Amino acid sequence: SHDRSKKRKKEKKKKHKKKKSRDNSESGGSESDTVYPSDLLKKENADREEAQVRVSETFMWLDDLQTPSDSPFCIDRRADRANWEYKSLYRGDIARYKRKGGSCLGLDFRMQAVNWNDGGPEKKRVDKKPERYFCPSTRKLLRSDSLPALPVLSEGIAVSSDSYIKLSACTVEQGSSTQAPVSWVNPLGIYDRGTSLWLEGKGQLEVKGDQQDVEAQGSSSTLLSARVEEFNRKLRENPTDTQLWLDFIHFQVGLLTGNVPKMSLRAVLEKKLSIVDRAVESNPANVDLKLEKLHLCKELWEPATLQKEWKKLVFIHPNSAPLWRKYLLFTQSLFSTFSVSKVNSVFGKCLSTLSAVQDGSMVSHPPLPGTQEELLDIFLQQCHFLRQAGHTEKAVCLFQALLDFTFFKPDSVKDLPTRQQVDFFEPFWDSGEPRVGERGARGWKAWMLQQERGGWVIPSEPDDDDDEEEQDDSEIKDKTWPKWKIWLDVEASREANHWLPWRPDKTKGQSEEDCEDPDRQVLFDDIGPSMIRVDRPDLQLQLILSFLQFLGLPGPSGKFSTTSSSNILLDDLTFLEEGPDPERPLTSYDLPMAGICAVGHMTFLSDCRRQAGLCKAGEEFLQNVLQQTLQLISAQDQAAITLCWLQYEKLKVLRCLRSGNKRRLKSQGKRSKRLAKRLLKEPDNRSSLALWREYAHLEWLLGNLEEARKVFDTALGMGVTRGLNDPVLCNLCFLYAQLEVEQALNSGTVPTSKAVYILTKLAEGAAYTPFSGQSNPVTVLKARKAYEQALLSFLPEQITGSNARAPKKLHRMSSLVGCFGLFQYLTMGIDAADALYNRAIQKLISWNLNSEVTDGSLRRPKVFADWESVAVQHVSLLRHHANTSVFPLSRLRLALTDVLSLLPSSASLWQLYLQTENRYHSAGRARRFFHSVAKKTDRKKQNKNFFFFILSFFNRIRCLFENATATEHGAHCPLLWRMYLNFMVCDGNAERGSGIFYKALQAVPWVKGLYMDAVQLFPERVQEFLDLMTEKELRLRVPMEEVDILLED
DSSP: OHHHHHHHHHHHHHHHHHHHHHHHHHHHHHHHSOOOHHHHHHHHHHHHHHHHHHHHTSOOOGGGOSSTTSOSOOOOOSOOHHHHHSSSOOGGGSOOOOOOSSOOTTOOTTTOOOOOOOSSOOOOOOOOOOOOTTSHHHHHHHHSSSOOOOOBOTTSOBOOOOSSOOOOOOHHHHOGGGSOOOOSSOTTSOSOHHHHHHHTTOOOOOOOHHHHHHHHHHHHHHHHHHHHHHHHHHHHHOTTOHHHHHHHHHHHHHHHHHTOTTOOHHHHHHHHHHHHHHHHHHOTTOHHHHHHHHHHHTTTSOHHHHHHHHHHHHHHOTTOHHHHHHHHHHHHHOGGGOOHHHHHHHHHHHHHHHHHHHTTOOTTSOOOTTHHHHHHHHHHHHHHHHHHTTOHHHHHHHHHHHHHHHHSOOGGGTTSOHHHHHHHHHHHHHTTOOOTTSTTOOOHHHHHHHHHHTOOOOOOOOOOOOOTTGGGGGSOSOTTSOHHHHHHHHHHHHHHHOOSOOOOOGGGTOOGGGOSOGGGSOOHHHHGGGOOOOOSHHHHHHHHHHHHHHTTOOOOTTTOOOOTTHHHHOOOTHHHHOOOOTTOTTTTTSSOOOSOOOTTOOOOTTOOOSOSSOOHHHHHHHHHHHHHHGGGSOHHHHHHHHHHHHHHHHHHHHHHHHHTOHHHHHHHHHHHHHHHHHHHTSGGGTTOHHHHHHHHHHHHHTTOHHHHHHHHHHHHHHHGGGGGGOHHHHHHHHHHHHHHHHHHHHHTSOSSHHHHHHHHHHHHOSOOOOOOSOOOHHHHHHHHHHHHHHHHHHSOSOOOTTOOHHHHHHTTOHHHHHHHHHHHHHHTOHHHHHHHHHHHHHHHHHHHHHHHHHTTTTTHHHHHHHHHHHHHHHHHHHHHHHHHSOOOHHHHHHHHHHHHHHOTTOHHHHHHHHHHHTTTTOHHHHHHHHHHHHHHSOGGGHHHHHHHHHHHOOTTHHHHHHHHHHSTTGGGOHHHHHHHHHHHHHTTOHHHHHHHHHHHHTTOTTOHHHHHHHHHHOGGGHHHHHHHHHHTTOOOSSOHHHHHHHHHO
């Protein structure tokens, strides 16, 4: 403190010395200088400024100023670093002002100018541009249902809607009443009103563009509000009209896109939900409105709440099969709660409940019409669900159990309710007796009769074909492969060979503990709740045909129709890869593909089919099923199934031909020929021309042309006298002639001789002799006349309700039209054949329209198959002619577009259309045509259209995939998602492809093939996918730990 006081004294002394020296200097100067009054005034001003500056150097608030004369500004002598760091001053430190104009006073405009650079961007003048057709306001008017209001002139006269612009009338014609007002600024009356006002220095009110928009929106909103009022009025008058309620709900989407652009999607959903609630209050028993409510709440509610509401709905309406079907689809596609065992139990609950309704056990709810068909349809859907999830053993056991439960039921239990019949069936299933498809199967009825007599002992049968374990030694083909590739190969191999359920062989002393894979054993609890009663003969035949198609047999056209949920079953990648054979342009469409994977043929991307048919045990199982089921049906149905059996053998030969493996083709050909000869030796099949046709075609495919011709000639010698009225004979001759045309084309000879001879002999109906030379021109003329008369009997000029025979014959006319069309092509040319096919298709169209009114859809599958067959014959013949001679492709495209507009769900026609359009290199035309067909087509039938359209054009493919998967039925199509995933990854966008995979899991989480595709496309995440499969209980035959063990061995 003492030191501080010393320092203060020294500073005071220094200040005193400075002041003293300043005073002395001033007094010295004053003595020598003269003082003027102006100097005194300057000194006062300087002292005043110095005092102001001294006060203003300190910051203070504006309210703290003592007097108004005090300076409100201050001088900040500290440097501002921001001025050095940035290029301009802070905008808050610059006073705001508005400059009027861009001129400056005092400048010579000829030589000087000022650049007013304000630093801020100039405001652009917004000039209202003329509205075009793509503007939002114009699109709103286009979306509106009624015509937009015409703009109105200021005088209130509406603008004329003439197709030309009228010129205004002359002044003489107009008269004095319509002349412009004359004034001192407009003495001649030639100026309009706006110009006159401007000359007078006045202005007029301008109609702003915003006001015009408001008027346009007002007119369109008036139309929509009128529709809303109309809906409300109709619903008040008739609140029980369910379809009107649904239309009003769907109308809200139009309000969102048309006139309420700021309205969010959630607000629209809530508005639609409020309308649904009002509809349900007025119609509490309606199922469609409740389904619509659940569909809307899918975006608003939690999954647990949504599932609870679904359970409540099926509890209230247990007899509604369509409701159960939608509930099953909801349970399958809800990824958060999905598991295979849970969905399988829901299937069992559904089938047992509907069975109780059908047999009258559930008294509270009567059965609805069509319950039996729906029961079988849902059962087939469950079998394919298990197959797609990898649990093929359970699916096969379901078919085995239902066949035993249907065809081998003891008479003593037939009158009992379904639940009690299932209780009696359980001991048979657990007894270890051979089942349908197994060697020595006798059936439930025979077992129960023997049990009543004291039981029997199964004799031990030595099994010489014990080579099931041979493939275990060579499961890994190459140990240098990556582990994910080894897993894919072993998993697919076991999927193809181990799809049959495992049962202990008592003759070898095996027990249930000897099974290495417990999932191969199927318990009765997994299949018991799904047992249903199939009493009608047509449904029993459909059950057998469905099982055979499940095992890989092609189904007969017109007799077996796929389930209504066929989009869920589409999962076969070969459906898109195997197109028509260019060496067989006319006969490539003999066996159309169904698009559904057979058991044992689950494929992943870039995986070729491992074998033409099933494994050795699977082929034996299939033959046992065929032999055991043929005894249970009528003779006519036996012939149909035997034909499918022979077509299956031909299909295996075709697959061997496509693979190019000659050794496999030779061995498969021997087996198929041996089976065909054995079937033809049976007494019931010796006179079957359909079987002779398939056997001859089989020989032709194997390259044995002379042997095939002998078979064809033998068959024609047996049945050619039947004439043109026999569709089977016409079909045989048509195939024979087509094969001869193709063979002549491949060998380079003239194709008219043999084919014309065959078709001429068919028309004659006389005894047949093999071809030896040229045909007689007279016989050709007689044959043409016979064809015309026969076709006239099938296609009368007037098809009326009284003409009863015509509709019955129409479904058998495709082979006759094919023979006559090919005959006309070979003898007269393509124009005559084209005219014939056009006439036949027009007659089919007219009959189809009449049948919709008269007999509904009783024969619709057969007529549709026949119609499609005629169209495919027509287009394939035109395409064949275009490839072999000069022919305008526009005629071929016109024929395709016309028939596809009528048959948009034909896969064969779409393949032909896309192959034709690829030659034009014009994707725009094909895309427009596709969208026009898609708008007219039912949503259920659009999936195949999307597939074939996506395959051909790479432009806008992702948009097509998005549109397809956004539809209700496309979202649950496995094949569509697998194609989308493959496209995104192959396009180089792996990250987006990963998002597509997880998006697909939200829609089809049960499809095992999707996970296998993901393993191939994202191999670094293989363990993640396997864990996901295990969590969702999909069938995993080879865990990754087992792959490690196999690699060590």
